[in-house]
Amino acid sequence: MTLRPNLFGGQGQLEAVASAALYAAIAVVIAVIAHRVLFAIMERLARASEGQADDLLLAHLKRPARWALAALAIVLVARETPLVADVWQKVTGFVMPALLGWIALAIVRGFLEAGCLPAEGISEDDLRMRRKRTRLTIFSRLATFIIVFVTVGLMLLSIPGVRQIGVTLMASAGLATLAVGAAAQPALKSLIAGLQMALTEPIRIGDIVTIDGETGRVEDIRASYVVVRIWDQRRMIVPSARFLDVTFTSATRYGSEATGTVLLYVRPDADVAAIRAAFIDHVRAHPLWDGREARLQVTNSTIDTVELRLVMTAASPADGFTLRCDMREAMLAWLHRHMPLSHAPLSPAPLPPGQTEEPDSGLA
Template structure:
């Protein structure tokens, strides 16, 4: 190729001819590599399109970009064996380019793998405990793997710089003091990182869990290596350090199952007949689509001087549905009692006692009229 180029450009100096030749060959190699990549991936996309699995499409789409640049780098390596000038330039940048490409491809494969596994664990189903557990572990694994791949890739790229390598050797000579300084400075970050690994292994919380922490009720929306995002019922987000879920007490309403048991409390007059309320409660629960048909129960749980405490139990498939179910039943029962059993409403009583210490009966109409006239009413 060099002799062919020398025949068509005899007037150019040797250095100029070598440079133009290297650039020309490099451009041709890049164009050929891009053409091969485009043809190959077009055929692969046609094959994957015929498949019903979404995982194949995800992997292929994510690998398209990094493999394109990897194929370009391979083409430059192959032509560099024949063109000395191109080989010299490539040797200077290969220490940066190759680790970056390998790290990019590894990162892409990890993200594609996590994405495909998440598709197989749908948390939209009713009994989604296993799916939420799998998604939580996949999310934390994805974060840790991303951190390790980026860390190793940057380290390999820096090692290709002679000055940085010499600095590393010098630092190793004083590794004792350096280790103490780095350990003291990185203690919070390492603690948070270890906490993230503990969350993945022990699973005190999962994505989608209903929790109460810091007096706030919400759902676990996102789990990262250093913090957890809790979505509160009023659309606020709590950013909670990861170690808080390992060192402090919190409530997890969906630790073993997404199905929950909820309560509604009513306070009625002590003289109230309870069977009509019980029958109405059963009818309301049965007619409500949010009830999962597991538990419906009514109990008298307390008695005070002025009221009876009635506890109504009901179940639903998850915490948002249970909250709405409780609100529906509470509202419907209050309206029904006010319309059909007003005597059940809690009221205050005044008992008159005569001189003999016995309770007097209710005042007569004449007595009430005299009391009203005496008060100026």
């Protein structure tokens, strides 16, 4: 009959445990209710404001704040309840760093989303907006890495065995520094490259770049790599350091406007003036032409071929690509209808038997 009370260290001990658990539960419930009331008031005030930054920040802070208030309630109960204090003392080394890290990450993400909101009258493709979004993205990734690193480090240091390992490593700091430095060199190089990209801005999110023979749009910039979306929806993963070490082409470095060209090859007797007039009419009627420039130039000529360069402008590289394709198709169709004999041959006609490639000079 005395087995069950002894299992819990006596009836008094059992009552003490039950009381401590009840006090902790009541404190957590009060903390959750206080959290709901507090955030309901703050969300109402945020909705009444004009901007969306406070709404985004509250949305990210809502969950970690709930657990932080619950932890605060446990701390207050632990001051008056020794049993709760004993349990809290064993887990506080994990719980407190985790909560602080969670709150810090929520603040970083909230400020990132708020900072990436376009201002009134400014589109997301605006140069200033893309520059701002790129910097905020890179700095937020670096801040996330640092927060996670520090949080995990603090949690591990709460374990006595891990703390002792740290003391041992500090005692042999020279060897440990060399080993850790050699192992972390690639990660540190990528981290420094990401920071350097944020400061120097060789690329921005939304830029059209050509690297390693592939052209695409910068979709995302991470601390160690860059994601480039190619026209066929493939993603090219490029190390961040590569954009600092190799030469690449940027079509949107100082603006999103694009200038495109289309090459046509006609015979020397083709009416260039009529082709120019037709091109101007077609490009002016196209909705993607931005009205800045449209011209036709004779850029090269040979004995049987004249090269015509059709120059046109658009508001963005994507629009420029579509405009070039449409103009190429339209001008080829126009030439087929109005000048069917003006097309230059795709390859030289075969020579008659016995005739050389050099033209006859007419001298007998």
